[in-house]
Amino acid sequence: MKKITISDVARHANVSKSTVSQFLNKRYDYMSERTKRKIEATIGELNYQPNFVARSLKQKSTFTIGVVVANILHTFSTHFTRAIEDIFHKHDFQIIVCNADDEPQKERKYIEMLRAKQVDGIIIFPTGGNIDLYEQMKRDHFPIVFMDRIIEELEIETVLLDNHLASQMAVDQFIENGYNRIAIVTTSIIRHITPRVERIEGYRKALNSHGIEVDEAYIKTADADQMSKALTELFQLDMPPRAILAGNDIALIEVLKFMKETGKQIPEDVAVIGIDDVTFASFFTPPITTIAQPTNEMAERAAKGLLDQMKKEEGEEQLPIVERFTPSLIVRSSSL
Incomplete structure (x- = not known):
């Protein structure tokens, strides 16, 4: 069966390829409701599946975030992961969650896997056992936020409780x-x-x-x-x-x-x-x-920190921040 392309959608809906592209990227500023409904109906009728690989190459982003938790059994880790997924979903990012079980070797394996998959950034509950790996990510200017735990030797953006x-x-x-x-x-x-x-x-x-x-x-x-x-x-x-x-x-x-x-x-x-x-x-x-x-507030702060790093121009310096949040009794x- 012939693979349906964006050109097929445009031709069938009688609009330009750029209009279909704007629709797929949710840029509706200058698009009428009639055009939106027509493109949406055409996509459904043709069963069009967007080519995310091509999109990633064009925009230099995989629209994927890694989250490496030290131990998923902790309630905070589970609630934080749920909150961060909601936040990134609103930004059209998917997340890959990895559980390191507090084992540095397992953490290293997951970080290397996520980088090989070219995720756009990683939020890590660091085990503290992979200093060289954290340092390498910092040298590469790879977007990274530490959660819940500080690594004193490194100046990496960190979000945690007081x-x-x-x-x-x-x-x-x-x-x-x-x-x-x-x-x-x-x-x-x-x-x-x-x-x-x-x-x-x-x-x-x-x-x-x-x-x-x-x-x-x-x-x-x-x-x-x-x-x-x-x-x-x-x-x-x-x-x-x-x-x-x-x-x-x-x-x-x-x-x-x-x-x-x-x-x-x-x-x-x-x-x-x-x-x-x-x-x-x-x-x-x-x-x-x-x-x-305050799990949701902490997740919002971690997500903002990572997104800001991802938008940062190459060579632009950003001072690392350690931000502590107030608990409640x-x-x-x-x-x-």
Whole structure:
């Protein structure tokens, strides 16, 4: 079967090729409704499929964005990816989502694949294990935005939460409700993942600001499969904590599982706050107090940063920016 071309559409609709091209690119400024309807009907009648490869070559763009998340299991990663897809869809871009599982080797493979596919830019939740690759992208002036995590050695545009403030809000909430034996539990900090490290730092500073000495035994970091052991150690202390700050959604799930398995009541035995507003927080029994990230605002900022880089003229310098967003406290029964 002969492949239908833009010329066939133009001839059938009795308009010029440039008019059809303007229609396909949604440039309707000087196009009547009658012409638009005629072209649309012709495209349907002929079953015309635009040649996106030719379009990419002509406009020097594949209209594709890569998103490399460190771990898709994190609620924030999932919600962010959903938000970024909506934003780029409005700009007629498609996205390719890759999950690195916090493994630098897997991250490298995905970044190299995305660049081989000539995506127009990449948003990365960096594992931190591929400095040379990040540096190469920077040298190539390849559009890139880091999300959620800072790589100190590199000046790359980065969007993330004010993690210190997130911990401060949680500690303040606990103390306001009479708790002063406060622990923090989060996933492994072996790779110095920014939000995990900063939330512990924020926890320390918050306790100090209230005149409470930091008890190192109250700080636990572990992979999810070791979290139960870490929590057991916490509650075997002579003075176990009366409140727990879960540093992220995965830690919160493990804390809640542990409480159920050991028969501990929330908040009667232990008060709980989680950073990241998980979907089940409002209908869990009891409802869980959380610190929420402004996911949509952060996605908008990351998308704008990437689009601005993509429009930048060659040789034009753009100063890297690290922008932090303010979290919000959602008070529910678990911290009262």
